[in-house]
Amino acid sequence: MVPSCWFFWALWLPLMLSVAAAEEQVESCSAKKCGNTTISDPFWLTDWETARSCGSPDFEVNCHNGTSPVLLSPIRIGLDFEIINISYEGRILRVVDRDKLNLLQASNSCQVAMWNTSVKVDLPVQVLPR
Template sequence: MPPLRRLLLLLLPVVLVLFAEADASPSACRNATCGDVPVAYPFWLIDNSSALGCGYPGLGLRCVDNTTLILPFRTHQYRVLDIEYGKHTISLTDADMQHSDTNSSCPHLHANLTIDDNSWLQLASSDSNITFLYNCKSNSSLLSSTSAVKLTGCGAGPEHIGSSYVFLDGWITGEAYDYECETVVVAPVIDAHKKAMVDAHGGLPPADGSFGDVLSAGFELTYSAHSDKCGKCERTKGWCGYRHNETSTTMDFTCFCDEGPTKSHCELGPGISNSNY
Protein backbone atom coordinates (compact mmCIF):
# COMPACT_ATOMS: atom_id res chain seq x y z
CA MET A 1 0.00 0.00 0.00
CA PRO A 2 1.43 3.43 -0.93
CA PRO A 3 2.65 5.43 2.10
CA LEU A 4 0.32 8.38 1.39
CA ARG A 5 -2.75 6.13 1.22
CA ARG A 6 -1.69 4.37 4.41
CA LEU A 7 -1.33 7.77 6.15
CA LEU A 8 -4.79 8.88 4.98
CA LEU A 9 -6.36 5.70 6.30
CA LEU A 10 -4.66 6.21 9.64
CA LEU A 11 -5.86 9.80 9.84
CA LEU A 12 -9.45 9.06 8.76
CA PRO A 13 -10.71 8.02 12.23
CA VAL A 14 -9.20 11.16 13.74
CA VAL A 15 -10.90 13.34 11.12
CA LEU A 16 -14.25 11.62 11.73
CA VAL A 17 -13.94 12.17 15.47
CA LEU A 18 -13.16 15.85 14.95
CA PHE A 19 -16.19 16.27 12.72
CA ALA A 20 -18.37 14.48 15.24
CA GLU A 21 -17.13 16.72 18.02
CA ALA A 22 -17.73 19.84 15.90
CA ASP A 23 -21.22 18.63 14.97
CA ALA A 24 -22.28 18.01 18.56
CA SER A 25 -22.34 21.25 20.52
CA PRO A 26 -19.93 21.02 23.48
CA SER A 27 -20.83 21.19 27.14
CA ALA A 28 -19.83 24.86 26.97
CA CYS A 29 -23.39 25.52 25.81
CA ARG A 30 -24.71 24.25 29.12
CA ASN A 31 -22.13 25.77 31.43
CA ALA A 32 -21.25 29.14 29.90
CA THR A 33 -20.80 31.95 32.42
CA CYS A 34 -19.23 35.38 32.66
CA GLY A 35 -18.20 35.71 36.27
CA ASP A 36 -21.28 34.46 38.10
CA VAL A 37 -23.70 35.43 35.29
CA PRO A 38 -25.04 32.47 33.26
CA VAL A 39 -25.02 32.84 29.47
CA ALA A 40 -27.65 30.58 27.92
CA TYR A 41 -29.62 30.14 24.70
CA PRO A 42 -30.28 32.16 22.62
CA PHE A 43 -27.10 33.97 23.74
CA TRP A 44 -23.58 32.54 23.60
CA LEU A 45 -20.00 33.60 24.28
CA ILE A 46 -18.12 34.91 21.25
CA ASP A 47 -14.70 34.44 22.85
CA ASN A 48 -15.32 30.72 23.35
CA SER A 49 -14.65 29.08 19.98
CA SER A 50 -16.34 25.88 21.16
CA ALA A 51 -19.58 27.78 21.83
CA LEU A 52 -20.33 28.48 18.16
CA GLY A 53 -23.85 27.21 17.53
CA CYS A 54 -24.95 27.58 21.14
CA GLY A 55 -27.32 30.41 20.22
CA TYR A 56 -28.66 32.72 17.57
CA PRO A 57 -26.29 34.32 15.06
CA GLY A 58 -25.85 37.94 16.07
CA LEU A 59 -26.57 37.28 19.75
CA GLY A 60 -23.02 36.42 20.74
CA LEU A 61 -21.79 38.19 23.89
CA ARG A 62 -18.25 39.15 24.87
CA CYS A 63 -17.06 38.55 28.43
CA VAL A 64 -14.70 41.38 29.42
CA ASP A 65 -12.39 40.78 32.39
CA ASN A 66 -14.69 37.92 33.42
CA THR A 67 -17.05 40.51 34.93
CA THR A 68 -18.83 42.43 32.17
CA LEU A 69 -20.96 41.14 29.31
CA ILE A 70 -20.94 43.18 26.11
CA LEU A 71 -23.37 42.82 23.20
CA PRO A 72 -21.80 43.96 19.90
CA PHE A 73 -24.70 45.22 17.80
CA ARG A 74 -23.96 46.44 14.28
CA THR A 75 -21.00 48.81 14.70
CA HIS A 76 -21.56 49.68 18.37
CA GLN A 77 -21.36 47.97 21.74
CA TYR A 78 -23.85 47.75 24.60
CA ARG A 79 -23.19 46.61 28.15
CA VAL A 80 -25.52 43.91 29.45
CA LEU A 81 -27.21 44.88 32.72
CA ASP A 82 -29.46 41.83 33.05
CA ILE A 83 -30.95 38.90 31.14
CA GLU A 84 -34.35 37.60 32.19
CA TYR A 85 -34.64 34.29 30.39
CA GLY A 86 -38.14 33.64 31.74
CA LYS A 87 -39.43 36.93 30.31
CA HIS A 88 -37.27 36.81 27.16
CA THR A 89 -35.76 40.26 27.79
CA ILE A 90 -32.24 41.62 27.91
CA SER A 91 -31.43 44.95 29.59
CA LEU A 92 -28.65 47.02 28.04
CA THR A 93 -26.97 50.38 28.32
CA ASP A 94 -24.80 52.14 25.77
CA ALA A 95 -21.18 51.15 26.42
CA ASP A 96 -20.25 54.82 25.96
CA MET A 97 -21.76 55.42 29.39
CA GLN A 98 -18.97 53.34 30.94
CA HIS A 99 -16.53 56.01 29.89
CA SER A 100 -18.79 58.93 30.76
CA ASP A 101 -19.49 60.62 34.07
CA THR A 102 -23.14 59.79 34.72
CA ASN A 103 -23.48 63.04 36.64
CA SER A 104 -22.20 65.02 33.69
CA SER A 105 -24.53 67.66 32.36
CA CYS A 106 -23.63 66.51 28.87
CA PRO A 107 -23.51 62.71 28.46
CA HIS A 108 -22.00 62.18 25.03
CA LEU A 109 -23.32 59.31 22.91
CA HIS A 110 -21.98 58.38 19.48
CA ALA A 111 -24.38 55.93 17.86
CA ASN A 112 -28.07 55.48 17.17
CA LEU A 113 -29.65 52.12 17.89
CA THR A 114 -31.32 51.00 14.66
CA ILE A 115 -33.27 47.75 14.75
CA ASP A 116 -34.77 46.12 11.66
CA ASP A 117 -38.18 44.48 11.80
CA ASN A 118 -36.60 41.08 11.15
CA SER A 119 -33.97 41.43 13.87
CA TRP A 120 -33.73 38.80 16.64
CA LEU A 121 -34.00 41.69 19.11
CA GLN A 122 -36.81 44.26 19.29
CA LEU A 123 -37.46 47.27 21.51
CA ALA A 124 -39.72 46.47 24.45
CA SER A 125 -42.98 48.26 25.23
CA SER A 126 -41.29 49.67 28.35
CA ASP A 127 -38.90 51.74 26.24
CA SER A 128 -39.03 55.36 25.17
CA ASN A 129 -36.59 57.76 23.49
CA ILE A 130 -34.40 60.72 24.32
CA THR A 131 -32.84 62.69 21.43
CA PHE A 132 -29.50 64.45 21.81
CA LEU A 133 -28.40 67.20 19.42
CA TYR A 134 -24.71 67.99 19.70
CA ASN A 135 -22.89 71.14 18.56
CA CYS A 136 -25.78 72.79 16.69
CA LYS A 137 -25.09 75.90 14.66
CA SER A 138 -28.62 77.32 14.71
CA ASN A 139 -29.35 80.22 17.01
CA SER A 140 -30.79 79.12 20.35
CA SER A 141 -33.81 81.34 19.71
CA LEU A 142 -34.84 78.91 17.00
CA LEU A 143 -35.16 76.26 19.68
CA SER A 144 -36.69 78.37 22.41
CA SER A 145 -40.24 77.39 21.49
CA THR A 146 -39.57 73.68 21.05
CA SER A 147 -39.33 72.70 24.73
CA ALA A 148 -35.71 71.65 24.24
CA VAL A 149 -33.29 71.56 27.14
CA LYS A 150 -29.98 73.27 26.39
CA LEU A 151 -27.16 71.20 27.80
CA THR A 152 -24.20 72.65 29.65
CA GLY A 153 -20.70 71.28 29.91
CA CYS A 154 -20.54 69.97 26.34
CA GLY A 155 -17.06 71.30 25.74
CA ALA A 156 -15.56 74.51 24.50
CA GLY A 157 -13.11 75.60 21.89
CA PRO A 158 -13.08 75.91 18.09
CA GLU A 159 -14.57 72.45 17.59
CA HIS A 160 -17.53 73.33 19.83
CA ILE A 161 -18.84 76.48 18.21
CA GLY A 162 -22.49 75.63 18.69
CA SER A 163 -24.82 74.54 21.45
CA SER A 164 -26.08 71.11 22.44
CA TYR A 165 -29.62 70.16 23.36
CA VAL A 166 -31.75 67.25 24.48
CA PHE A 167 -35.36 66.57 23.48
CA LEU A 168 -37.60 64.25 25.42
CA ASP A 169 -39.71 62.08 23.14
CA GLY A 170 -42.89 63.78 21.95
CA TRP A 171 -41.58 67.31 22.45
CA ILE A 172 -39.70 67.72 19.20
CA THR A 173 -41.27 70.14 16.71
CA GLY A 174 -39.73 69.84 13.27
CA GLU A 175 -36.81 67.77 12.11
CA ALA A 176 -33.77 67.73 14.38
CA TYR A 177 -31.50 67.90 11.35
CA ASP A 178 -32.87 71.35 10.51
CA TYR A 179 -30.81 72.70 13.38
CA GLU A 180 -27.51 71.96 11.58
CA CYS A 181 -26.10 69.81 14.35
CA GLU A 182 -22.84 67.94 14.17
CA THR A 183 -24.38 64.78 15.63
CA VAL A 184 -27.94 63.66 16.36
CA VAL A 185 -28.37 60.57 18.54
CA VAL A 186 -31.70 58.97 19.47
CA ALA A 187 -31.20 56.87 22.61
CA PRO A 188 -33.70 54.36 24.03
CA VAL A 189 -34.38 54.52 27.76
CA ILE A 190 -36.91 53.04 30.17
CA ASP A 191 -40.01 55.21 29.89
CA ALA A 192 -40.77 55.01 33.62
CA HIS A 193 -37.30 56.37 34.46
CA LYS A 194 -37.74 59.27 32.07
CA LYS A 195 -41.17 60.13 33.44
CA ALA A 196 -39.79 60.03 36.99
CA MET A 197 -37.12 62.56 36.00
CA VAL A 198 -39.76 64.83 34.45
CA ASP A 199 -42.13 64.49 37.42
CA ALA A 200 -39.33 65.30 39.85
CA HIS A 201 -39.03 68.74 38.25
CA GLY A 202 -42.68 69.33 37.47
CA GLY A 203 -41.97 69.47 33.74
CA LEU A 204 -38.83 69.78 31.66
CA PRO A 205 -35.68 68.89 33.61
CA PRO A 206 -33.00 71.56 34.00
CA ALA A 207 -29.85 71.60 31.88
CA ASP A 208 -28.02 69.70 34.60
CA GLY A 209 -30.81 67.12 34.93
CA SER A 210 -30.13 63.44 35.49
CA PHE A 211 -29.91 62.50 31.82
CA GLY A 212 -26.77 60.45 32.45
CA ASP A 213 -28.49 58.51 35.22
CA VAL A 214 -31.46 57.69 32.99
CA LEU A 215 -29.15 56.54 30.19
CA SER A 216 -27.05 54.42 32.55
CA ALA A 217 -30.22 52.72 33.82
CA GLY A 218 -30.52 51.34 30.31
CA PHE A 219 -33.39 49.99 28.21
CA GLU A 220 -34.94 46.63 27.39
CA LEU A 221 -35.00 44.50 24.28
CA THR A 222 -37.18 41.45 23.78
CA TYR A 223 -36.36 38.29 21.87
CA SER A 224 -38.19 35.20 20.66
CA ALA A 225 -36.46 32.03 21.76
CA HIS A 226 -38.71 29.41 20.19
CA SER A 227 -39.69 28.75 23.79
CA ASP A 228 -41.98 25.80 23.01
CA LYS A 229 -39.27 23.97 21.08
CA CYS A 230 -36.59 24.85 23.58
CA GLY A 231 -38.74 23.75 26.50
CA LYS A 232 -39.31 20.34 24.92
CA CYS A 233 -35.60 20.02 24.20
CA GLU A 234 -34.56 20.89 27.75
CA ARG A 235 -37.15 18.58 29.30
CA THR A 236 -35.54 15.70 27.41
CA LYS A 237 -32.10 16.58 28.81
CA GLY A 238 -30.91 18.48 25.74
CA TRP A 239 -29.72 22.04 25.36
CA CYS A 240 -30.95 24.54 22.81
CA GLY A 241 -28.94 26.03 20.01
CA TYR A 242 -28.96 27.23 16.43
CA ARG A 243 -27.02 25.93 13.47
CA HIS A 244 -26.72 26.37 9.72
CA ASN A 245 -29.16 24.52 7.52
CA GLU A 246 -27.18 22.05 5.42
CA THR A 247 -29.10 22.89 2.22
CA SER A 248 -29.51 26.66 2.56
CA THR A 249 -28.09 29.78 4.18
CA THR A 250 -30.76 29.90 6.88
CA MET A 251 -30.31 28.98 10.53
CA ASP A 252 -32.42 26.27 12.16
CA PHE A 253 -33.35 25.62 15.77
CA THR A 254 -31.35 22.65 17.05
CA CYS A 255 -31.63 20.48 20.14
CA PHE A 256 -28.15 19.28 21.07
CA CYS A 257 -28.16 15.88 22.76
CA ASP A 258 -25.46 13.60 24.08
CA GLU A 259 -25.96 11.39 21.04
CA GLY A 260 -25.85 14.34 18.63
CA PRO A 261 -28.00 17.25 17.34
CA THR A 262 -31.68 16.86 16.49
CA LYS A 263 -34.40 19.21 15.27
CA SER A 264 -36.74 18.69 18.21
CA HIS A 265 -35.81 16.72 21.33
CA CYS A 266 -33.52 14.04 22.69
CA GLU A 267 -34.31 10.36 22.93
CA LEU A 268 -34.85 9.26 26.52
CA GLY A 269 -33.74 5.69 26.00
CA PRO A 270 -35.35 2.35 25.10
CA GLY A 271 -38.90 1.87 26.38
CA ILE A 272 -39.29 5.51 27.43
CA SER A 273 -41.84 7.56 25.49
CA ASN A 274 -41.30 11.15 24.42
CA SER A 275 -45.04 11.69 24.01
CA ASN A 276 -45.31 13.66 27.25
CA TYR A 277 -42.55 16.04 26.25
Template sequence: MAPSFFFALVVVSAWWTAFMLAVAAREAEERGSGCPAKCGNLNISSPFWITQSQMDRPCGSLDFQVDCNQSTGVGTLRTSSIFGFQIINISYGERTLLALDRRKLDDLTSLNRCQIPSWNTSAKLAVPFRISSAANLDLVFYNCTKAPPAERHEQLGLVETRCRNNSFARLGERYDDRSNYDAYYLEGCRATFLPALEPPGGKANASRYEELVRGGFLITWDLPAIIQSIFSATTENSQS
Protein backbone atom coordinates (compact mmCIF):
# COMPACT_ATOMS: atom_id res chain seq x y z
CA MET A 1 0.00 0.00 0.00
CA ALA A 2 1.09 3.56 -0.68
CA PRO A 3 2.63 5.54 2.21
CA SER A 4 -0.02 8.22 1.71
CA PHE A 5 -2.71 5.65 2.55
CA PHE A 6 -1.05 4.77 5.86
CA PHE A 7 -0.67 8.47 6.69
CA ALA A 8 -4.36 9.08 5.98
CA LEU A 9 -5.28 6.07 8.11
CA VAL A 10 -3.24 7.39 11.05
CA VAL A 11 -4.84 10.85 10.74
CA VAL A 12 -8.36 9.42 10.61
CA SER A 13 -7.63 7.16 13.59
CA ALA A 14 -6.30 10.10 15.64
CA TRP A 15 -9.33 12.25 14.85
CA TRP A 16 -11.72 9.41 15.66
CA THR A 17 -10.05 8.80 19.02
CA ALA A 18 -10.21 12.50 19.85
CA PHE A 19 -13.85 12.63 18.79
CA MET A 20 -14.79 9.73 21.05
CA LEU A 21 -13.00 11.34 24.00
CA ALA A 22 -14.83 14.60 23.35
CA VAL A 23 -18.15 12.75 23.24
CA ALA A 24 -17.27 11.02 26.52
CA ALA A 25 -16.48 14.36 28.13
CA ARG A 26 -19.77 15.81 26.88
CA GLU A 27 -21.73 12.84 28.16
CA ALA A 28 -19.98 13.17 31.53
CA GLU A 29 -21.28 16.72 31.90
CA GLU A 30 -24.77 15.61 30.93
CA ARG A 31 -24.70 12.74 33.44
CA GLY A 32 -23.50 15.09 36.17
CA SER A 33 -24.01 13.28 39.44
CA GLY A 34 -23.56 9.92 37.74
CA CYS A 35 -19.81 10.11 38.34
CA PRO A 36 -18.13 9.96 41.77
CA ALA A 37 -17.15 13.41 43.03
CA LYS A 38 -15.23 12.67 46.23
CA CYS A 39 -12.03 10.85 47.09
CA GLY A 40 -11.23 11.36 50.74
CA ASN A 41 -10.96 15.12 51.16
CA LEU A 42 -10.50 15.69 47.43
CA ASN A 43 -13.33 17.09 45.32
CA ILE A 44 -13.09 15.46 41.91
CA SER A 45 -14.91 17.22 39.09
CA SER A 46 -14.55 17.90 35.36
CA PRO A 47 -12.18 17.42 33.61
CA PHE A 48 -11.05 14.86 36.23
CA TRP A 49 -13.07 11.76 36.98
CA ILE A 50 -12.74 8.74 39.24
CA THR A 51 -12.19 5.29 37.81
CA GLN A 52 -14.55 2.81 39.42
CA SER A 53 -14.53 -0.25 37.21
CA GLN A 54 -13.22 -1.17 33.78
CA MET A 55 -16.79 -2.09 32.88
CA ASP A 56 -18.13 1.41 33.56
CA ARG A 57 -18.41 4.01 30.83
CA PRO A 58 -15.73 6.72 31.14
CA CYS A 59 -16.74 10.03 32.68
CA GLY A 60 -14.24 12.10 30.71
CA SER A 61 -10.93 12.14 28.87
CA LEU A 62 -8.68 9.17 29.63
CA ASP A 63 -5.79 11.54 30.46
CA PHE A 64 -7.73 12.84 33.46
CA GLN A 65 -8.51 9.52 35.12
CA VAL A 66 -8.11 9.39 38.90
CA ASP A 67 -7.75 6.15 40.83
CA CYS A 68 -9.21 6.45 44.33
CA ASN A 69 -8.14 4.25 47.21
CA GLN A 70 -11.36 4.26 49.19
CA SER A 71 -9.73 2.90 52.34
CA THR A 72 -7.09 5.65 52.54
CA GLY A 73 -8.87 8.44 50.65
CA VAL A 74 -5.82 8.90 48.42
CA GLY A 75 -6.41 9.93 44.80
CA THR A 76 -3.82 9.09 42.16
CA LEU A 77 -3.60 10.68 38.72
CA ARG A 78 -2.92 8.03 36.12
CA THR A 79 0.24 8.47 34.05
CA SER A 80 2.20 6.68 31.33
CA SER A 81 3.82 4.66 34.13
CA ILE A 82 2.06 2.05 36.25
CA PHE A 83 2.84 4.35 39.16
CA GLY A 84 0.80 7.54 38.99
CA PHE A 85 1.06 10.85 40.83
CA GLN A 86 -0.61 11.16 44.22
CA ILE A 87 -2.92 14.18 44.24
CA ILE A 88 -2.44 16.52 47.19
CA ASN A 89 -4.74 19.31 46.03
CA ILE A 90 -6.56 20.58 42.93
CA SER A 91 -7.43 24.20 42.13
CA TYR A 92 -10.02 24.18 39.35
CA GLY A 93 -10.12 27.96 39.07
CA GLU A 94 -6.36 28.22 38.47
CA ARG A 95 -6.13 24.89 36.66
CA THR A 96 -3.34 23.68 38.91
CA LEU A 97 -2.73 20.38 40.62
CA LEU A 98 -0.30 19.76 43.47
CA ALA A 99 1.10 16.27 42.98
CA LEU A 100 3.49 13.92 44.73
CA ASP A 101 5.56 11.27 42.96
CA ARG A 102 5.06 8.67 45.68
CA ARG A 103 7.21 6.03 43.96
CA LYS A 104 10.26 8.31 43.88
CA LEU A 105 9.76 9.33 47.50
CA ASP A 106 9.49 5.69 48.59
CA ASP A 107 12.69 4.82 46.70
CA LEU A 108 14.60 7.69 48.29
CA THR A 109 13.46 6.98 51.84
CA SER A 110 13.48 3.17 51.84
CA LEU A 111 15.71 1.67 54.53
CA ASN A 112 16.35 -1.54 52.60
CA ARG A 113 16.39 -0.58 48.93
CA CYS A 114 17.19 3.12 48.85
CA GLN A 115 17.82 4.27 45.28
CA ILE A 116 17.90 7.59 43.52
CA PRO A 117 15.41 8.25 40.69
CA SER A 118 16.34 7.04 37.22
CA TRP A 119 13.51 8.67 35.21
CA ASN A 120 12.66 12.32 34.81
CA THR A 121 9.27 13.22 36.27
CA SER A 122 8.21 14.88 33.01
CA ALA A 123 8.46 11.53 31.18
CA LYS A 124 5.37 10.27 33.03
CA LEU A 125 3.08 13.23 32.30
CA ALA A 126 0.20 12.92 29.86
CA VAL A 127 -0.04 15.44 27.02
CA PRO A 128 -2.53 17.91 28.60
CA PHE A 129 -0.29 18.49 31.63
CA ARG A 130 2.72 20.75 32.11
CA ILE A 131 5.06 21.21 35.05
CA SER A 132 4.89 24.82 36.23
CA SER A 133 8.16 26.69 35.75
CA ALA A 134 6.97 29.59 37.89
CA ALA A 135 6.23 27.49 40.97
CA ASN A 136 8.83 24.72 40.83
CA LEU A 137 12.59 24.44 41.24
CA ASP A 138 14.89 21.93 39.55
CA LEU A 139 15.92 19.15 41.92
CA VAL A 140 18.68 17.17 40.21
CA PHE A 141 19.95 13.75 41.24
CA TYR A 142 23.28 12.39 40.00
CA ASN A 143 24.28 8.74 39.83
CA CYS A 144 28.04 8.81 39.27
CA THR A 145 30.67 6.21 38.45
CA LYS A 146 33.15 8.09 40.63
CA ALA A 147 33.18 11.06 42.97
CA PRO A 148 33.29 14.44 41.16
CA PRO A 149 36.36 16.63 41.77
CA ALA A 150 36.19 18.64 44.98
CA GLU A 151 35.98 21.95 43.10
CA ARG A 152 32.99 20.76 41.04
CA HIS A 153 31.42 19.40 44.19
CA GLU A 154 31.57 22.84 45.76
CA GLN A 155 30.73 24.73 42.55
CA LEU A 156 27.49 22.87 42.01
CA GLY A 157 26.47 22.67 45.65
CA LEU A 158 26.28 18.88 45.59
CA VAL A 159 25.12 16.97 48.66
CA GLU A 160 25.54 13.25 49.13
CA THR A 161 22.42 11.11 49.29
CA ARG A 162 22.10 8.23 51.70
CA CYS A 163 21.25 5.76 48.93
CA ARG A 164 24.72 4.75 47.75
CA ASN A 165 28.26 5.96 47.21
CA ASN A 166 28.72 8.58 44.51
CA SER A 167 25.07 9.61 44.39
CA PHE A 168 24.31 13.28 44.87
CA ALA A 169 21.51 15.83 44.90
CA ARG A 170 21.64 19.41 43.70
CA LEU A 171 19.11 22.22 43.69
CA GLY A 172 19.02 24.18 40.44
CA GLU A 173 17.12 27.20 39.18
CA ARG A 174 13.52 27.36 37.98
CA TYR A 175 12.26 24.16 36.44
CA ASP A 176 12.74 24.51 32.68
CA ASP A 177 12.06 21.04 31.27
CA ARG A 178 15.68 20.61 30.21
CA SER A 179 16.00 23.63 27.89
CA ASN A 180 19.49 24.15 29.37
CA TYR A 181 20.69 20.61 29.99
CA ASP A 182 24.37 21.56 29.61
CA ALA A 183 24.16 23.66 32.76
CA TYR A 184 23.52 20.47 34.74
CA TYR A 185 26.07 18.24 33.03
CA LEU A 186 28.52 16.45 35.30
CA GLU A 187 31.14 14.16 33.78
CA GLY A 188 30.76 10.50 34.65
CA CYS A 189 27.28 11.02 36.07
CA ARG A 190 23.74 10.35 34.96
CA ALA A 191 21.39 13.19 35.85
CA THR A 192 17.70 12.81 36.67
CA PHE A 193 15.43 15.84 37.00
CA LEU A 194 12.55 16.29 39.43
CA PRO A 195 10.43 19.39 39.92
CA ALA A 196 10.07 20.53 43.53
CA LEU A 197 7.62 23.12 44.77
CA GLU A 198 9.50 26.16 46.04
CA PRO A 199 8.97 26.41 49.83
CA PRO A 200 7.40 29.54 51.33
CA GLY A 201 10.00 32.28 51.62
CA GLY A 202 12.14 30.63 48.95
CA LYS A 203 14.35 28.88 51.53
CA ALA A 204 15.22 25.61 49.81
CA ASN A 205 18.30 23.47 50.35
CA ALA A 206 19.44 20.35 48.47
CA SER A 207 20.40 18.68 51.76
CA ARG A 208 16.66 18.48 52.48
CA TYR A 209 15.90 16.69 49.23
CA GLU A 210 13.55 14.18 50.88
CA GLU A 211 11.46 17.01 52.29
CA LEU A 212 11.41 18.75 48.90
CA VAL A 213 10.19 15.61 47.13
CA ARG A 214 7.59 15.06 49.85
CA GLY A 215 6.31 18.62 49.33
CA GLY A 216 5.29 17.74 45.78
CA PHE A 217 5.26 19.84 42.63
CA LEU A 218 2.73 21.97 40.77
CA ILE A 219 1.17 20.90 37.48
CA THR A 220 -1.03 22.96 35.16
CA TRP A 221 -3.38 21.53 32.57
CA ASP A 222 -5.25 22.27 29.37
CA LEU A 223 -7.57 20.12 27.36
CA PRO A 224 -5.90 19.03 24.11
CA ALA A 225 -6.66 21.54 21.34
CA ILE A 226 -8.10 18.90 19.04
CA ILE A 227 -10.62 17.83 21.69
CA GLN A 228 -11.53 21.43 22.47
CA SER A 229 -12.26 22.14 18.80
CA ILE A 230 -14.33 19.00 18.31
CA PHE A 231 -16.18 19.56 21.59
CA SER A 232 -17.05 23.13 20.50
CA ALA A 233 -18.25 21.88 17.14
CA THR A 234 -20.52 19.23 18.68
CA THR A 235 -21.92 21.83 21.10
CA GLU A 236 -22.73 24.25 18.28
CA ASN A 237 -24.34 21.50 16.22
CA SER A 238 -26.53 20.38 19.12
CA GLN A 239 -27.77 23.94 19.62
CA SER A 240 -28.52 24.62 15.95
Protein backbone atom coordinates (compact mmCIF):
# COMPACT_ATOMS: atom_id res chain seq x y z
CA MET A 1 0.00 0.00 0.00
CA VAL A 2 1.23 3.49 -0.81
CA PRO A 3 2.36 5.49 2.27
CA SER A 4 -0.23 8.20 1.58
CA CYS A 5 -2.97 5.54 1.84
CA TRP A 6 -1.64 4.50 5.25
CA PHE A 7 -1.78 8.10 6.35
CA PHE A 8 -5.37 8.39 5.11
CA TRP A 9 -6.50 5.30 7.06
CA ALA A 10 -4.54 6.26 10.17
CA LEU A 11 -6.25 9.66 10.13
CA TRP A 12 -9.83 8.67 9.25
CA LEU A 13 -10.30 5.27 10.91
CA PRO A 14 -10.41 6.61 14.51
CA LEU A 15 -12.81 9.35 13.41
CA MET A 16 -15.16 6.88 11.71
CA LEU A 17 -15.10 4.58 14.75
CA SER A 18 -15.91 7.42 17.14
CA VAL A 19 -18.83 8.58 14.96
CA ALA A 20 -20.19 5.02 14.81
CA ALA A 21 -19.88 4.68 18.60
CA ALA A 22 -21.66 8.00 19.15
CA GLU A 23 -24.52 6.98 16.84
CA GLU A 24 -24.87 3.67 18.68
CA GLN A 25 -24.94 5.46 22.04
CA VAL A 26 -27.64 7.92 20.92
CA GLU A 27 -29.83 5.14 19.50
CA SER A 28 -29.87 3.31 22.85
CA CYS A 29 -31.23 6.36 24.71
CA SER A 30 -35.03 6.15 24.61
CA ALA A 31 -37.78 8.00 26.47
CA LYS A 32 -38.66 6.56 29.88
CA LYS A 33 -41.12 7.41 32.64
CA CYS A 34 -40.35 8.34 36.24
CA GLY A 35 -43.65 8.69 38.05
CA ASN A 36 -45.77 10.97 35.87
CA THR A 37 -42.78 12.61 34.15
CA THR A 38 -41.45 11.48 30.78
CA ILE A 39 -37.67 11.69 30.58
CA SER A 40 -36.27 12.01 27.05
CA ASP A 41 -33.50 13.68 25.08
CA PRO A 42 -31.42 15.57 26.20
CA PHE A 43 -32.17 14.11 29.64
CA TRP A 44 -31.67 10.41 30.40
CA LEU A 45 -32.45 8.10 33.30
CA THR A 46 -29.68 6.31 35.16
CA ASP A 47 -29.81 2.59 34.33
CA TRP A 48 -28.64 0.83 37.50
CA GLU A 49 -29.03 -2.67 36.00
CA THR A 50 -26.69 -2.21 33.04
CA ALA A 51 -24.61 0.68 34.45
CA ARG A 52 -24.77 2.28 30.98
CA SER A 53 -25.16 5.94 30.27
CA CYS A 54 -26.72 7.27 27.11
CA GLY A 55 -26.09 10.96 27.31
CA SER A 56 -24.14 13.83 28.76
CA PRO A 57 -23.46 13.65 32.53
CA ASP A 58 -24.92 17.17 32.74
CA PHE A 59 -28.39 15.76 31.94
CA GLU A 60 -28.41 12.59 34.06
CA VAL A 61 -31.68 11.99 35.91
CA ASN A 62 -32.19 9.56 38.79
CA CYS A 63 -35.68 8.21 39.47
CA HIS A 64 -35.90 8.64 43.27
CA ASN A 65 -38.29 6.09 44.83
CA GLY A 66 -39.74 5.44 41.37
CA THR A 67 -41.81 8.62 41.55
CA SER A 68 -39.58 11.70 41.73
CA PRO A 69 -37.16 12.51 38.90
CA VAL A 70 -33.98 14.13 40.23
CA LEU A 71 -31.51 15.99 38.02
CA LEU A 72 -28.07 15.06 39.34
CA SER A 73 -25.36 17.69 39.57
CA PRO A 74 -22.05 16.84 37.89
CA ILE A 75 -20.44 19.66 39.91
CA ARG A 76 -21.00 18.58 43.50
CA ILE A 77 -22.33 15.39 45.05
CA GLY A 78 -25.51 16.13 46.93
CA LEU A 79 -26.45 19.19 44.86
CA ASP A 80 -29.53 17.69 43.24
CA PHE A 81 -32.65 19.24 41.77
CA GLU A 82 -36.05 17.56 41.86
CA ILE A 83 -37.80 17.98 38.52
CA ILE A 84 -41.24 19.53 38.96
CA ASN A 85 -42.12 19.68 35.26
CA ILE A 86 -40.50 19.35 31.84
CA SER A 87 -42.09 20.93 28.77
CA TYR A 88 -40.13 19.68 25.79
CA GLU A 89 -42.25 21.72 23.37
CA GLY A 90 -41.85 24.94 25.35
CA ARG A 91 -38.26 24.10 26.33
CA ILE A 92 -39.09 24.74 29.99
CA LEU A 93 -37.57 22.88 32.94
CA ARG A 94 -38.94 23.57 36.45
CA VAL A 95 -36.81 22.25 39.32
CA VAL A 96 -36.40 22.72 43.05
CA ASP A 97 -33.14 22.47 45.01
CA ARG A 98 -33.72 19.42 47.24
CA ASP A 99 -31.31 20.58 49.98
CA LYS A 100 -33.04 23.94 50.35
CA LEU A 101 -36.47 22.35 50.19
CA ASN A 102 -35.55 19.92 52.99
CA LEU A 103 -34.19 22.78 55.12
CA LEU A 104 -37.32 24.86 54.61
CA GLN A 105 -39.58 21.92 55.47
CA ALA A 106 -37.70 21.09 58.68
CA SER A 107 -39.75 22.28 61.64
CA ASN A 108 -36.75 23.42 63.68
CA SER A 109 -34.73 25.08 60.93
CA CYS A 110 -34.84 28.51 59.40
CA GLN A 111 -31.33 28.58 57.91
CA VAL A 112 -30.90 27.93 54.22
CA ALA A 113 -27.52 27.16 52.71
CA MET A 114 -26.66 29.58 49.93
CA TRP A 115 -25.05 28.47 46.67
CA ASN A 116 -24.61 30.41 43.47
CA THR A 117 -26.18 28.56 40.59
CA SER A 118 -25.65 29.16 36.92
CA VAL A 119 -26.58 27.24 33.82
CA LYS A 120 -25.12 27.53 30.34
CA VAL A 121 -28.10 27.34 27.98
CA ASP A 122 -29.06 28.53 24.52
CA LEU A 123 -31.19 31.63 24.11
CA PRO A 124 -34.01 32.46 24.64
CA VAL A 125 -34.13 31.71 28.37
CA GLN A 126 -36.91 32.87 30.69
CA VAL A 127 -36.88 32.78 34.47
CA LEU A 128 -40.45 33.03 35.66
CA PRO A 129 -41.67 33.59 39.23
CA ARG A 130 -43.60 30.70 40.68
